[in-house]
Amino acid sequence: MPEGHVLHRLAQRIGELFDGHPVQVSSPQGRFSESAALVDGSTLRNAEAWGKHLFIDFDAPIPTEVLHIHLGLIGSLGIAPTAPAIGQVRVRICDGQWAADLRGPQLCRLITVEQKALATQKLGADPLRADADPERTWQRVHRSARPIAALLMDQSMFAGVGNIYRAEVLFRNHIDPHCPGRQLHRESFEAIWADLVALMAIGVRDGRIDTVRPEHSPEAMHRPPRVDAHGGEVYVYRREGQPCLVCGAPVRHEVLSGRQLFWCAPCQRQH
Incomplete structure (x- = not known):
């Protein structure tokens, strides 16, 4: 989708x-x-x-x-x-x-x-809209027992966020995808939101999803570019079993709330 x-x-x-x-x-x-x-x-x-x-x-x-x-x-x-x-x-x-x-x-x-x-x-805050109200979303996240990885896919909270952006912003901000919303620190929520705003704007500009930082690009790491019709250069999405670009541990995969979840356990420990 x-x-x-x-x-x-x-x-x-x-x-x-x-x-x-x-x-x-x-x-x-x-x-x-x-x-x-x-x-x-x-x-x-x-x-x-x-x-x-x-x-x-x-x-x-x-x-x-x-x-x-x-x-x-x-x-x-x-x-x-x-x-x-x-x-x-x-x-x-x-x-x-x-x-x-x-x-x-x-x-x-x-x-x-x-x-x-x-x-x-009925829709939540859209990171690409100037009229977005992330404070309302934070209040709902802060009261929820559901994991943040599930909340990010809830369109009544985060409108427009899908599986790729969900996996990537959690990795980029070192956040455990299983962390319940009510245990998520306010600073972590604000980091997620700011990252969504920045990354999704790049997606609008370029017409593809790229989430890796310059130091982890194929050129910087001397690795082959990623080949996948679902997006550009990413850290964990659809990379299960492959080495994490940051720590080298295998990228993990599971089904959470009916959707495919990808993450790196050593890198994603924060709440």
Whole structure:
């Protein structure tokens, strides 16, 4: 499932290409034709991401003027110069020069501005949003008996954080992933948050997840670059059994709260 930086990157690109422009909205696949017709020909006025959700606002003379998208596990939103639609395109947004094609989303619906507000109220602080409120998240973390590795994946607390960023920020800050939220030190929480803000912004800029510090890069360590379609250079994610880039111990792996967890026991002892 795409992590939050992917949705923010898509929102930026949609804004660059379509904001303030009349657009054609269609459903080549046919499953969204009725809804697409309601905003077809209207002006796209804003695209924004909140966590793993994308909201595209149209200047349409109807109550349902916001396209709400969640890509889920297999969804994609490709943006390219206009050409005939290929495959199962649920929604196409086009201005004659560029087309944004949505395929296989978990969620795709037209909603009102009020429904959008209700949807975002259920989401936690997004490290990529200027209006994020990490204090509210800290208060919930501080009261929880759940391990911090599980809390980081809770979208009602940390919107947009996925498995890669979860594993990597815990490693980079030496934090035991099994530490209950109520035992996590305030300084550790603030370090996690600051790291998420910095790393996810780099993800938006570069379009990939890189988390290793310069001294642990392939060039500095004279090692081959990592080859993995899931991300760039990382410390522990999907590196189970391989030597830790810092201490050399084997990277560990387990399933925690239904998701794959990767960590280094010697390096991650802090709370």
